[in-house]
Amino acid sequence: MSEKIKLCDLSKCTGCRGCQLACKQWNQLPAKQTVNYGTYQNPPDLQPNTWNVIRFQEISENGAVDWLFRHDACMHCTDAACVKVCPSGALYHTKYGTVALDSAKCIGCKECVFACPFEVPRYDPETDKVIKCDMCYSRIDNAMQPACVKACPTGALRFGDKKEMLQIAYARAKELGGDASVYGDTFVDGTHMIYVLPRKAAVYDRLPEKPRVPFSVIAWKDWLKPLSLLAAGGVVGGAFLHYIIHGPKDTSGGGDQASREGGE
Amino acid sequence: MKKGMIKVSDSFERIVHWCMAISCIILMISGLGMMFHSFNFIAIPVGGLKNLKLIHNFTGLVFIPSLLFAILIWWKEAGIFRFPEDLEWIKVAGGYLWHVDKVPETGKYNPGQKAFFWAVAFFGVVMIVTGLIMWFPLGFPVKLVRWMYTLHALGFFVIFSFFFVHLYLGTVGVPGSVSAILTGWVTRSWAEKQCPKWLKEMEESGKLEVSE
Numbered sequence: 001m002s003e004k005i006k007l008c009d010l011s012k013c014t015g016c017r018g019c020q021l022a023c024k025q026w027n028q029l030p031a032k033q034t035v036n037y038g039t040y041q042n043p044p045d046l047q048p049n050t051w052n053v054i055r056f057q058e059i060s061e062n063g064a065v066d067w068l069f070r071h072d073a074c075m076h077c078t079d080a081a082c083v084k085v086c087p088s089g090a091l092y093h094t095k096y097g098t099v100a101l102d103s104a105k106c107i108g109c110k111e112c113v114f115a116c117p118f119e120v121p122r123y124d125p126e127t128d129k130v131i132k133c134d135m136c137y138s139r140i141d142n143a144m145q146p147a148c149v150k151a152c153p154t155g156a157l158r159f160g161d162k163k164e165m166l167q168i169a170y171a172r173a174k175e176l177g178g179d180a181s182v183y184g185d186t187f188v189d190g191t192h193m194i195y196v197l198p199r200k201a202a203v204y205d206r207l208p209e210k211p212r213v214p215f216s217v218i219a220w221k222d223w224l225k226p227l228s229l230l231a232a233g234g235v236v237g238g239a240f241l242h243y244i245i246h247g248p249k250d251t252s253g254g255g256d257q258a259s260r261e262g263g264e
Numbered sequence: 265m266k267k268g269m270i271k272v273s274d275s276f277e278r279i280v281h282w283c284m285a286i287s288c289i290i291l292m293i294s295g296l297g298m299m300f301h302s303f304n305f306i307a308i309p310v311g312g313l314k315n316l317k318l319i320h321n322f323t324g325l326v327f328i329p330s331l332l333f334a335i336l337i338w339w340k341e342a343g344i345f346r347f348p349e350d351l352e353w354i355k356v357a358g359g360y361l362w363h364v365d366k367v368p369e370t371g372k373y374n375p376g377q378k379a380f381f382w383a384v385a386f387f388g389v390v391m392i393v394t395g396l397i398m399w400f401p402l403g404f405p406v407k408l409v410r411w412m413y414t415l416h417a418l419g420f421f422v423i424f425s426f427f428f429v430h431l432y433l434g435t436v437g438v439p440g441s442v443s444a445i446l447t448g449w450v451t452r453s454w455a456e457k458q459c460p461k462w463l464k465e466m467e468e469s470g471k472l473e474v475s476e
Contacts, residue, residue, distance in 0.1 A: 105313075109398075242432075251457050
């Protein structure tokens, strides 16, 4: 099965939030009351009941104001830190390369919350589980588009085979020119959500410029984990060799009866 | 009990030791079950990983006071290296690795045991601090929490290895040791070999307890 990619061309996004709503509808995630704090961005961040959110951001340049919209959701990394740290196997890679979540297996340890370089997974205290976008695994596995893509009226969101989507992305970035770039295919072994960014990545709020699996996760999972078993195995083996080669310590001897015959 | 046995540990020491030992073993086994997918089966008898997590976390609450008491009880005898005698012992590895005619005499604990004390005391505290933050991570800075898991794994690496050294040298490696922490009584010859200086000091001060 070929890898699939969700392409998000920010130059075509109008901030309508159709994707946000479609996600809630398909995944049955009723909204909760929020407070207006002076922006269209609502809710303010990803939440257990909001798996994608449009980030609204105003920037001013040379006296002009620009309004940026960014569809923020799980990036579905190939080298996914969340999958790497998940102790129960609740987070896993699908045959499409996306990262899905088997909620029944989640034990609410929150390790993925802190491993993700994009800070995507959210902990839900009501269910004591972590939740995130699974790129509508139930839909894509039935040859449908993710709900967000289906709802997008402008074509900012597209879904398809990796090769085709990358071609479209690079052609679009070239067409836009200037600072436009493709974001996602060159780090964490390639993400399965790819952006076409009209501006430099650094401009966008909460978008890491060079995301990677945190070094702490690599030291923990790739080095210390195998080392801990190797070291303990070495000690057990070494103790056995010590016993048969050097022999145990001689604690016998002495004049009294107990020492001669052993204690008790 | 036979005559002439020597008392090397009081009941409080033995209680603290076993509270720490049992909680530590439960923590290591339950931790392994969550650390490696291939050990996930450890969770089957307790009904799943979520229960294993709860067992791990609450056993940690037993480990905390055990470790604190252990440090309080033993830091004077096992926490302070005394030079030059400890250095002399280290140079010949206490006679544990090759033949040594005359092993330098040590007090109640030899430098190897002191190293074990420090490994457990230092990394035990690391495990407690990192473990508590891992239990309640929300609200702490992301970059801080990320390193807690790594340090917790580092502590496991050290304590898990030292555990087997301790287990070997406390049982078959040094015969006659187990009773020191089970009943508190050891043979005189054991004490002469394991803590000669301490034995002399206790006899000179008249504090040594010998069974009649």
